[in-house]
Amino acid sequence: MASAVTVIRSAILTDAVQYPYAVTVEPGARLSVLAGVCPSGR
Numbered sequence: 001m002a003s004a005v006t007v008i009r010s011a012i013l014t015d016a017v018q019y020p021y022a023v024t025v026e027p028g029a030r031l032s033v034l035a036g037v038c039p040s041g042r
Contacts, residue, residue: 004029 008022025031 004026006024007020008024009020013021
C-alpha cells in the first residue's frame with residue numbers, strides 16, 4: 001500500500017532529532033493536525 005504522506009527532514013537544521021520537521025499529503029488525503037506532540041527529554 002502506498003503512503004499518501006511524504007515526510008520532510010532537514011539535516012541542515014539538525015540531525016540530532018528522530019522526528020520529521022514537516023509532512024505533505026497528496027490531494028484528497030485525510031489530514032489530522034495535532035498541536036504540542038513534540039518529543040520531550042523530560
